[in-house]
Amino acid sequence: MKVEGWTRRGFLGSAARWTAAGIVAPQIVPARALGIGGTPPSERVNVGVISCGGRAMAESRCYTLTDKCHVVAVCDPWESKRLRAKQTFERHYAARQRSGAYNGCAAYADFRDVLARADVDAVYIATPDHWHVPITIAAARAGKDMHTEKPLGVSIHEDLAAREAVRRHGRVFQYGAERRSTTAARHAIELVLNGRVGKVQKIYVVSPASVKGPVDDPVLPVPADLDYDLWLGPAPWAPFSAARAISGGNGNGIFHIYDYAIGFIAGWAAHPLDQVQWWADNAGMGMPVTYEGTGRLPDDGLFNCVIQWDVECRYKNGLVMRFMDNQTAQQQDIPGIRDSNAATFIGTEGWICVNYSEVQMNPPSLRNAVIAPNEIHLDRSNLGGGEYVEPHHLSWLDCVRTRKDPVGNIESAVRSDIISHLSDICVRVGRKITWDPVKETIVGDETAARMMHRAVRAGWAV
Structure with missing residues (x-):
């Protein structure tokens, strides 16, 4: 068609x-x-x-x-x-x-x-x-x-x-x-919000590193059952190939080619950054205002997203969130990290780490901590039982009927995703960048500010 x-x-x-x-x-x-x-x-x-x-x-x-x-x-x-x-x-x-x-x-x-x-x-x-x-x-x-x-x-x-x-x-x-629809993660963020680890002194966010793509990726005929022009949509035109458009094997280029994504600095990091933003939104922290760090881009091959990164994201009150890939994190001594996708809150009286699959805490007594009725409670989205996927989708359907804002609302999603973009931009320009949260723009760096926008194919501008 x-x-x-x-x-x-x-x-x-x-x-x-x-x-x-x-x-x-x-x-x-x-x-x-x-x-x-x-x-x-x-x-x-x-x-x-x-x-x-x-x-x-x-x-x-x-x-x-x-x-x-x-x-x-x-x-x-x-x-x-x-x-x-x-x-x-x-x-x-x-x-x-x-x-x-x-x-x-x-x-x-x-x-x-x-x-x-x-x-x-x-x-x-x-x-x-x-x-x-x-x-x-x-x-x-x-x-x-x-x-x-x-x-x-x-x-x-x-x-x-x-x-x-x-x-x-x-x-x-x-x-x-x-x-956000897991009981353990919600409780962990509530503990941090209610001071159970004391004053938050530092935050670590870890995400899987991105990968290099194949150097040899031959152009192939477009499969008969694919509308390739529609698949590309707003992205620049490019010849069809397996690594570009077919998942698995040498594929998954949709995650690692800059025309279609910015890599796992956003794709996988969305999970732990969203947990941090859940805390920040309810703690009145907003989002970090300066970003400074280093990273590595592929030196060859089809994929061209940032592979590794180590960025200090600083809030206006001076609190630092250190955001890095899992390969870089292996060289650090970060409390609680059990898998490659996690956020750790370090406080004056303990720490809490929200891994993808579990929550770690110190002191261990935090597991038995109860949030009193008059303390901060986060919205729950555990309709239908289960964890992760089912309650997240079922609670959305309930919100469609009631017109209530879901637990993963657009404002919070925008803030956490912008953290990924600002971290990516600071790595690409190779210098510290500053974010104005009121004007919602990068200030003092015209080159970096231009990178807030993407060129799109004619007819697909948003």
Whole structure:
């Protein structure tokens, strides 16, 4: 399908063509017919899943755990992926009908066809990083709520544009940093906020390092089932190759090629930085205002994101957050680090480390500490039981219905993602940079300030 202009008129035009051609969206049958708990359609959130790769399908299974949600559309420029996703959801719903048949999940190549549907209430956006913000903004303009995967944008400008669109259009936004929906992590941040480790003296954030790409990456014919121009979207045109666009093997370039991402300094670091920002937002700390450090870029190969980094991010009160990759962290003596993705708060009376998989504390008695009713409590998002993924998605669906701000709101997502971008920029320019949190811009360095923006292909500007 030929891609239309990047405008709301394009969405409405799609809907008009369907009507003129006598084509309508798949009929949403009553919940009683689906056998999903008798929830009437008016009380159910209809979701479109945008991108059908491995992570998208692993996470979107959560929408089949409740009768208050129904996946009515899937979307991916890879035909094979979207058809497989369609089959997955239809098989699930068919199993819950007396007839044993169901064909009400539509499959699209173009996300704008999903957004043009009046019956779609919300979308889960799990695309490559360079599509996160453009689709978030398009969804907001189309009146859809969204759960957007981390990291947020591929530039600071994109992050700020996403926040403006979400708030302007009154949308419910959930950020895909699901550690906020774990009981242990929430309790750990509450302990820090309520002074159980004393005054915070230093923070360490560790993330997996990025990787070098293949030196030899031959150009290949575009697969017949891929709309490659749509896959590229706002990114610069580049020839199709395995490492660039196919996951696995020499692939995963979508995480490590600067046209599509800024590497694990954002992709994996989004998790521990989000935990720190959760604390900072509730402690009145804002975000760091100066960034200074070193890093390493690949000297050859297709991938060109920062591989290793060690950046001191300093808050306005002088507190330092040391942000580094896991290979650099191995040379340090950081309390509590058990895996390659963690945030450690060092206080005058102890420390707490929120790892990806667990929480470490010292003194050990902190594990039995109770947060009193009159102390600081963070929002909970543990609907449906479980940890991480399920409550994060299910609580978002609940917020879509109640219009309450989810635990991973847009403001906090923007701040934590900007920390990644500022750290990346300071490594690339090789000097200290200063962030003005009021004007939301880099000050005193025109070169660094220009790096807040990305050039995009004609027609895709946000």
